[in-house]
Amino acid sequence: EAGVAQSPRYKIIEKRQSVAFWCNPISGHATLYWYQQILGQGPKLLIQFQNNGVVDDSQLPKDRFSAERLKGVDSTLKIQPAKLEDSAVYLCASSSSGETQYFGPGTRLLVL
């Protein structure tokens, strides 16, 4: 079974630029999550989708971050404009039901 796929793996941008990350969850998984992991910290949930609807986006900085999950499968997370403090690893995870979340390898973002 293929795991959660993410791209790109690494991205370097200047502050105030925009950037987008892509996630393809495990086939059949209805729930998709985006986490932000700042160096030295645990992952923090940004947004949770159930199929193509948002379940929880309470910690998403909506003035600069946006996410969508068209057709309830792939998802993109966008940052516009980026700030220095957005430098982090962005993790995508998916689950079918219950509690086990499966994580992708992450996208490492560096904002200069």
Added chain:
Amino acid sequence: GNSVTQMEGPVTLSEEAFLTINCTYTATGYPSLFWYVQYPGEGLQLLLKATKADDKGSNKGFEATYRKETTSFHLEKGSVQVSDSAVYFCALSEFGNEKLTFGTGTRLTIIP
């Protein structure tokens, strides 16, 4: 709100040593508890979990027991190997809510 407190690292042990990584939590209700592991260059992987008090999760020689009276979920292994070198995250989710709350992670290095 929910929180997870982990033993600060880094932790360095010799091969075949006994490992304990402490984890305590604060939560309303009765959470499920997890240990995730992140090997170098890879995504988070579920190591083990426990869903109710006194449950013991185990995998790959690692164990953790859900202790409601001490609100703890300490990770243990009797004899560590070099291949166990990774970052270990303790996490919880509330009943009926798949959102994970993570600790800050503990970096473990095993030397031959």
